[in-house]
Amino acid sequence: MGATTHRPIFLVLSVLLALTQNKAQNLTGSHSLRYLVTTTASRPGLQDSHISVVGYVDHMQFMRFDRDGDTHRIQARGPWVKQMGSEYLEMEKRNAMSYSNRAIENLRFAIQVYNQSDNDRRLQRGHYRHAFDGNDYISLNADLRTWTVADMTAQITQRRWEADRIAESFSPFLKFSCVEWLLRHLEIGKKTLQRSDPPKAHVTHHPRPQGDITLRCWALGFYPADISLTWQLEGEDLTQDMELVDTRPSGDGTFQKWAAVVVPPGEEQRYTCHVYHEGLPEPLILRWEPTPRPMVGITVGVVFFGVVVTGAVAAIVMMRKKNAGSHTVPQGGLKLDM
Incomplete structure (x- = not known):
């Protein structure tokens, strides 16, 4: 028998960390700081996992972090990010490295809870709301302390996360750090992030x-x-x-x-x-505006009329030349017979 081929498994976390509106700081509308975390691993184990973290302000990407084993790198993507200083990018790198460890555990635990190690599964999370394989799973409530679960299986995760006090670890980040850095992004990158291009x-x-x-x-x-x-x-x-x-x-x-x-x-x-x-x-x-049909008949008529006029003018010129030639006096003068 040939070697067994293992498909990669994915954990996709879309975390909307903050939404803010601040008229005092000249901000219009609502803005968000969001991270998309993707964990990819090949079976049978998770040791060779690849983790990427992509950060967005509103819909504009500003950073990307990649981790492959012991190799990790971060890139500034937004045109304003370098102005925020190298310390900021280093902070993002440390946070991404720290979270990547939890990303592996989240994937391992999701597989364990659903007992689906032989099937591809996908976990999605937005507003710190989770869905597993397209169905509601577990979400953090607006109080940032309690969870809402969709079924009895998700209660296993709820009990585990309550024991680990996951909500408490995220609450300060959601309430303070995230908002602070979102406002900083909007201030430095306002030329890009706060523009309004009409459709x-x-x-x-x-x-x-x-x-x-x-x-x-x-x-x-x-x-x-x-x-x-x-x-x-x-x-x-x-x-x-x-x-x-x-x-x-x-x-x-x-x-x-x-x-x-x-x-x-x-x-x-x-x-x-x-x-x-x-x-x-x-x-x-x-409204839909019909395109006017080209006036083919009139165009042809104008062209034909132009040809007729041109032809008529040419004929008149030729006739004048012919008539003028019949009355031309021969060179050498007029000869009279006496």
């Missing part, structure tokens, strides 16, 4: 095989990511009837999104798309 919006028209029409409202090149697209029929909201995709990164630091609605042919002008974004002085209201 460029338009409506496209797509006939369907069923005979009706899909109108798609596009919003492109906007920042920050928060935006609202809504279709209306003569003032009536069509939220329940439209298809809406998640906001997506454009790859250049901005975002894009679209919303679509199916309409009867010939009634496109009754539908309006409403775009709301903080970069807009007022909401955009868009």
Whole structure:
């Protein structure tokens, strides 16, 4: 028999650490400091685990930490991060190294609790809320002291974490350190993080095989990511009837999104798309605008008329030259017979 191939297993932790709004510091809207922690290990053990920690302010990446065994490195990604000083990046590195040890334990314990060492599993956590394999698992409550569990199996984790006082270890970080560093990011990186790029919006028209029409409202090149697209029929909201995709990164630091609605042919002008974004002085209201058909007949007629006029002018010139030639006096003078 050949050697057994072991698929890698993953632990993905998306930790939203703080949300703040501070008018006194000239901050508009809400901002977040978030870390995405990914642990990858090959079976049968977890000794060769790879851990990466990626930090974001809002949707902008500012650091990445990678650990492979005894090798670890950190990179500054945001254009403002170097201005925060080398001490800050070293602090992030120490925190990431410390948390990477817990990441291994979290993965090992998740496999143990669910007894799924022979199947790929994924653990996700947002707002310090956990889901296991797509289902609710355990989450830290707003009081930052107690947990909410989704099923009896998760109660095993709850008892373990309560015994280890996990909530208490995170509470000071969530309440104080995170907010402090988030505000620092926003202050130094405000040119990037606090800008408002309004969306460029338009409506496209797509006939369907069923005979009706899909109108798609596009919003492109906007920042920050928060935006609202809504279709209306003569003032009536069509939220329940439209298809809406998640906001997506454009790859250049901005975002894009679209919303679509199916309409009867010939009634496109009754539908309006409403775009709301903080970069807009007022909401955009868009309709599909049919592209004017090219006036082919008139264009050909003008060209033909031009040819006729040109031909007529050329003929007149030639006739004048011919007539003028018949009356030309021969060189040498007029000869008279006497």
